[in-house]
Amino acid sequence: MLVATPIGNLADISARALDSLREADAILCEDTRVTTKLIRHYGITNTLIPVHDHNEQDRIPSLIARLHNGERLAFVSDAGTPIVSDPGYRLVRAALQAGLAVTSLPGANAAITALTLSGLPPIPFMFLGFPARGEARKHHFASLRAQEQAGLAATLVWYESPHRLCDTLDTLKDVFGEKREAAVGRELSKRFEEMVRGSLAEVAAHFRQNAPRGEITLLLGPPPADDTGAQDLDQALTEALRTHSVKDAATLVAGMVNLPKRTVYSRALELSRK
Template sequence: MTERTISRRYAPFGADIEAPALEPGLYLVATPIGNLGDISLRALATLAAADLIACEDTRVTRKLTERYGIATPLTAYHEHNSDEALPKIIVRLDNGQTVALVSDAGTPLVSDPGYRLVRAAVEAGHNVTTVPGASSALAALSLSGLPNDRFFFEGFLPPKQAARQKRIAELASIPATLIVFETGPRLAASLADLAEGLGPREAAVCRELTKLHEEIRRAPLDTLASHYAGDAETRGEIVIVIAPPPEQQTDDSDIDAMLREALARASVKDAVGEVASATGRARRDVYQRALELNKDRGD
C-alpha cells in the first residue's frame, strides 16, 4: 500500500479535524447541487481521508475542497478522458489506495460516466461503497407536487428535434412521473415537443435548485412551453418533472365521437386542441385521428 504523504486534516466551519483513515476502495460521494452548505459531515471526512478525488471538472470540485480546507489531490475523470483516466484509477485501487468519485453536482453516476469506473472496480475485486447526499432529480421530484410513488428518470432528451420527438413518443405510455434534465437554450423547444407529444399534463420546471435564484414553476406543459418561449429566464441547471398519463384514458370510440362533434363547429386545429385538453391525450395522436376522420368524411 502506498502511504499518503499529505495531511488528512480538514477545516469545516473553522474547526481543525483529523479525518479517520478509510478502508481501501472506491467511494461514491454526493456533493451539493448548488448550495455548498448541502454536504454531509461524512462526505467531508471521506473527501479529506481519500488518497485521490476523481471529479468531472477539477475547477468545480476545488471550490468545494477549498471551502472546507480539504487538501486531497484532484484528478479529472469525465466522458472525454475516461478511456485514459480509468485504468490509472484502477491502478491506484490495486495499490491499496482510497479513491473518492464525485460529480460536479449531486450524486455520481446520474448522467455521468461513473458507471464505467464502478464496473471496472467491481470486476477487479475492489470495495465500492457510497456516501449518499444531494440529487437534483429527487429534489425536483419532491418539490414538483406531482405523484412520487413511481418515477422514471430520463436524463437529457436528444438535442435534435426529430430524435427528441421520437423519444417523447416512447415515453408517453410509461405509467410513472417523468424526470427530465434540460439546458436553458433548449428548454422552450423541449417543452413544446413535450406538450405536443404528451398532451396537457401537469408539470414543473425546477431551475437553479438550492441556489439564490431558485425557481419552481408548476403548470400544464403547454402553459410552460408558452411561458419559456418568451423572454423568461432560462439560465442555470434545469429539471423538468412531468405527471404520469391519466389512469383512466378515454376510449378511442369516445375520442372519435368528441372529435366529430368538435369538427362540426370548429377548425381541425381548434377541435384537436379542445379534445386533447379534455382527454389528456397527446395532441399529435388526436390530430392524426382528426385527419383520418376528415378523410373518411371526404373533406
C-alpha cells in the same frame, strides 16, 4: 468511494462526505475548477484527478492499479450524486469486475429534489437523463407516449439545458397534449430557486416570457385517470385489422395517432393474435 456533493448550496454536504474527501489519497472529479471551489470552501487540500466522459476509459487501468495497491479514491461529479447523468459508470463497473470494494455516500440529487417539490405523483417515477435533440427527441417522447398507451403511468424526469428548454416543452406539448401536468425546477437549492408548476401550455408560456437560466430539471406528470389513449389505440387497430394486414393496419394507425410505426406494429401483432 462515490461521494455526493451539493447541487448548488455548498452547505448541502454531509460531515461523512467531507471526512472522506479529506482522508482520500486522491479525489477523482469531473472538472477540477468546480471541485476546487468546493474543497477550498472547506479547507481541504487534496490531489485532484480529472475523470470525465472523454478520458474515463483511458484512466481506468491506472486507477484500478492504485486501488489494488490499497489507495482510497473518492469520486465526485460537478454536482449531486455521481454516475446519475454524470461520469463514473465505467470505472465502477471495472472496479467491481476487479473484485474491489465500492461504496457510495448518499447526498444531494437534483432529480429527487425536483420530484419532491413538483407536486406531481412521486411513485412511480422514471429518470431519463437528458432528452435527445430534434427529430430524435420527438421520436423518444412518442415512444414514451406509446408505452403509456400500453399501461405505463409514471412521473417522467429529465435534466435539460436552458437554451433547449422551450423547444423541449413545445415537443412535449405536441406529443402529450397541452393540458398535461408538468413542472420545471430551476437553480434548486440556490438563491434564485424557482419551481414552475402547471399544464405544459402554462409552463411553456412562462419560459417563453422569462428566459430560463441555470440548472434545469424537467418533470412530466403521469397520464390523467380519464386518459383514453390506450383504448383509442386498440380501438383504431381493431377496426383497421378487420380489413387490413397487420403491417398495413399499423402503418395506417401510426399516422393517425402520431406514434412510431414499430411500436404500433407490435401492438397490432398482439391484438391480431388475440
